[in-house]
Amino acid sequence: MNQDRKIYFYNIESADDHSASFWKNTYGIVNSQGGRFVLDMSLKESYRWINRSAGKWSDPWPITMLEKYKMPKYDPNFRKSFTDITDDRAREVIKEIRDQDSIFILSWSGGIDSTLTLAALLKNMQNKDLKNLRVYCDTSSFIENPYFYKNHIEDKIETIDASKHRLEDIVDVKNKLISTYQTECLTGSVAWLDLQINFYSYLKNLSYDSKRHISNIWNKATTADVHFTQFKDLLINLYSSGDNKNLGVLWYDKMLKNINSCNVPVHSLYDYFWWNMFNIKLIPTSIKLLFKDNSKVINEDFIFSWYLTEDYQKWSMNNNNNGEKIDFYANSHKIAFKKYIFEFDRNKWYLNLKHRLASMDHIRIKDKSTLGGGPPPDSRFAIDDGFRYMYLTDRHTQDFIIEHLNAYNIDW
Amino acid sequence: MHSSIEKYYGDNTVYYSLYYSAMDSFVLVETKNIFVAEQTAKVLSSKIALAVIILPLDEKNTVMHNSTVDQFGLTNQRYMSKMHIGLRKQTPIVTFLRHSKLIKRKLKFNADTNKNINDIKCYAKFCQKILHAINLSYLLHKHHFIEMEQQEYEKLFLRSTTKEILNPVEEIMNILYFANNEDEAINNISSLRKKYIDYANSKAVHQNYMRRDIMEFLTLFDTLANLKESNESRS
Numbered sequence: 001m002n003q004d005r006k007i008y009f010y011n012i013e014s015a016d017d018h019s020a021s022f023w024k025n026t027y028g029i030v031n032s033q034g035g036r037f038v039l040d041m042s043l044k045e046s047y048r049w050i051n052r053s054a055g056k057w058s059d060p061w062p063i064t065m066l067e068k069y070k071m072p073k074y075d076p077n078f079r080k081s082f083t084d085i086t087d088d089r090a091r092e093v094i095k096e097i098r099d100q101d102s103i104f105i106l107s108w109s110g111g112i113d114s115t116l117t118l119a120a121l122l123k124n125m126q127n128k129d130l131k132n133l134r135v136y137c138d139t140s141s142f143i144e145n146p147y148f149y150k151n152h153i154e155d156k157i158e159t160i161d162a163s164k165h166r167l168e169d170i171v172d173v174k175n176k177l178i179s180t181y182q183t184e185c186l187t188g189s190v191a192w193l194d195l196q197i198n199f200y201s202y203l204k205n206l207s208y209d210s211k212r213h214i215s216n217i218w219n220k221a222t223t224a225d226v227h228f229t230q231f232k233d234l235l236i237n238l239y240s241s242g243d244n245k246n247l248g249v250l251w252y253d254k255m256l257k258n259i260n261s262c263n264v265p266v267h268s269l270y271d272y273f274w275w276n277m278f279n280i281k282l283i284p285t286s287i288k289l290l291f292k293d294n295s296k297v298i299n300e301d302f303i304f305s306w307y308l309t310e311d312y313q314k315w316s317m318n319n320n321n322n323g324e325k326i327d328f329y330a331n332s333h334k335i336a337f338k339k340y341i342f343e344f345d346r347n348k349w350y351l352n353l354k355h356r357l358a359s360m361d362h363i364r365i366k367d368k369s370t371l372g373g374g375p376p377p378d379s380r381f382a383i384d385d386g387f388r389y390m391y392l393t394d395r396h397t398q399d400f401i402i403e404h405l406n407a408y409n410i411d412w
Numbered sequence: 413m414h415s416s417i418e419k420y421y422g423d424n425t426v427y428y429s430l431y432y433s434a435m436d437s438f439v440l441v442e443t444k445n446i447f448v449a450e451q452t453a454k455v456l457s458s459k460i461a462l463a464v465i466i467l468p469l470d471e472k473n474t475v476m477h478n479s480t481v482d483q484f485g486l487t488n489q490r491y492m493s494k495m496h497i498g499l500r501k502q503t504p505i506v507t508f509l510r511h512s513k514l515i516k517r518k519l520k521f522n523a524d525t526n527k528n529i530n531d532i533k534c535y536a537k538f539c540q541k542i543l544h545a546i547n548l549s550y551l552l553h554k555h556h557f558i559e560m561e562q563q564e565y566e567k568l569f570l571r572s573t574t575k576e577i578l579n580p581v582e583e584i585m586n587i588l589y590f591a592n593n594e595d596e597a598i599n600n601i602s603s604l605r606k607k608y609i610d611y612a613n614s615k616a617v618h619q620n621y622m623r624r625d626i627m628e629f630l631t632l633f634d635t636l637a638n639l640k641e642s643n644e645s646r647s
Contacts, residue, residue, distance in 0.1 A: 110502070140501075143457070143501075143502050143503060144501075144502045146458045146589070146590070147458065147590075150590070190497055190498050193434075193497045194490075194496070194497055194498070197433060197434075197436065197488070197489050197490075197497060198488040198489060198490040199488075200487060200488060201487065201488035201490045219520075327522075329434060329435045329436075329525075330433075330434035330435065330497065331434040331435055331525075331528075332525075348528075349458070349459035349460065349532075349592075350459075352524075352525075352528035353432070353434075353459060353460040353528060353532060355434040355461070355497075356497060357461060357497075357500050357501055357502055358498055358499050358500060358501060
């Protein structure tokens with residue numbers, strides 16, 4: 001195997017006994033500081049990060065990127081509103097329906113991201129366009145947004161029962177899947193929400209002075225008044241592991257080097273978490289849910305990535321700390337999205353109280369027996385630039401991993 | 413998890429609360445019945461994702477009341493895995509506190525946020541009252557709803573899947589789930605009341621007895637739910 005082969009996506013995750021055992025054994029073989037850092041980090045959070053920015057960042061193995069994932073250049077003069085961007089995106093879908101008679105399948109969970117997409121389509125579509133729209137959903141989607149289902153979907157749009165049909169059996173070049181997986185990369189992360197809810201427990205182990213300082217500035221964490229470096233001790237604490245405080249220091253320094261060289265404004269603590277998502281987690285977020293599914297569902301020709309546009313990304317880079325993404329509490333997360341939805345459905349409860357939930361379960365593969373033969377999906381390590389899976393069970397892949405981890409140094 | 417059944421019930425050792433994790437806020441306290449607490453959280457789930465938290469009722473812990481829920485929060489949710497923001501669902505979870513404590517704290521919300529929280533608290537109290545009323549009144553008059561009782565037996569013991577009629581508790585839960593506010597719910601409950609009177613009137617035999625029994629059921633429900641009074645004050 002060519003050890004210089006490039007990778008689109010990789011995943012260091014102890015997902016089952018075999019993969020956990022593999023990564024544990026690998027830890028015993030890898031001697032480099034960089035390789036051990038990656039493996040240590042993977043125990044805190046699956047390690048699968050890919051830098052999209054101009055900021056400095058190193059990876060253990062050669063990475064390549066599809067054009068659509070590359071980050072647009074920051075434009076401080078970008079002024080297009082969220083509503084205009086969203087309406088334009090809906091018009092793109094409608095144009096393709098009218099020009100090519102394509103069918104679009106929206107995977108609707110009832111959550112904010114897919115509801116915004118559906119609201120935009122329904123707002124901009126004429127009745128004649130609706131015949132080309134399918135809503136892929138199940139009871140869990142109804143549970144998450146019952147008013148929207150009753151008022152706008154039931155008996156109005158053709159639905160596909162997600163509990164009975166697999167996406168890979170439905171999508172193809174004529175029946176495109178509208179994916180909405182990148183939203184959190186535009187608006188900020190679940191890591192922030194977790195921190196916001198459990199803030200005081202994450203202050204444990206900090207010095208008295210540090211605790212006091214961070215507590216005092218905490219309510220400005222989503223404003224431009226306080227730079228994220230003022231929260232340095234907290235950030236290091238978050239990514240430290242047991243007695244290994246150095247892990248948190250290394251991660252903080254790696255992120256700081258990237259942020260300082262990326263030419264995009266990253267100011268508040270909230271921005272720090274947003275950048276983490278927007279830059280290094282966008283590709284994993286786009287692929288991770290489907291990574292263990294049939295390879296057909298990650299075929300780029302079949303997917304219309306709703307939020308993966310230059311406009312949305314430029315909006316995201318220009319709307320930090322102004323209340324468009326969050327006020328402070330989790331119920332105000334993605335507020336620009338919820339305001340758009342409210343303009344369409346007038347549901348004040350959803351506007352004011354809806355918050356992020358685990359709402360993608362209905363599209364995850366439910367039964368691995370449906371994947372056919374081959375090694376189990378949990379043993380998938382990567383997708384290479386030929387769209388081939390690399391398996392942990394494969395000797396060449398094992399050599400590839402160990403060789404690259406051993407050669408990886410702390411270079412930041 | 414506790415292995416003793418007593419630990420779960422409102423037997424003066426525990427009480428229940430409805431908790432909104434996104435804003436570390438309590439919405440409601442229920443002191444009597446864990447199942448009504450869960451039903452209330454379920455009908456509210458069309459509007460808000462809540463957890464039912466079983467809280468200790470003893471001298472060591474401060475006790476929260478509906479009038480004081482604003483003052484309380486949790487130290488953290490970190491160790492209650494079901495509460496984790498990445499795993500939470502819209503449906504209510506029922507849980508004990510784990511490695512977390514009820515604390516007095518003051519959160520500063522803006523006026524809009526305060527209004528939103530107050531709106532849902534008011535609706536939650538209304539739902540709680542209605543659910544207590546319907547559970548009790550239906551339990552005491554269940555034997556009058558002959559078809560429903562038969563369907564319940566068919567479903568439970570004959571495993572029939574043809575159940576079509578919702579019982580009064582289910583009907584009320586449906587109304588509370590879909591209503592946008594208290595007024596809308598009261599209107600729909602009025603329609604349901606009429607449906608039950610029609611049900612009695614449709615009986616070919618013993619119509620008078622049936623009408624009397626159904627009226628007793630409705631009167632008890634209205635009394636427990638305090639609905640007549642609110643209807644009168646509205647008119």
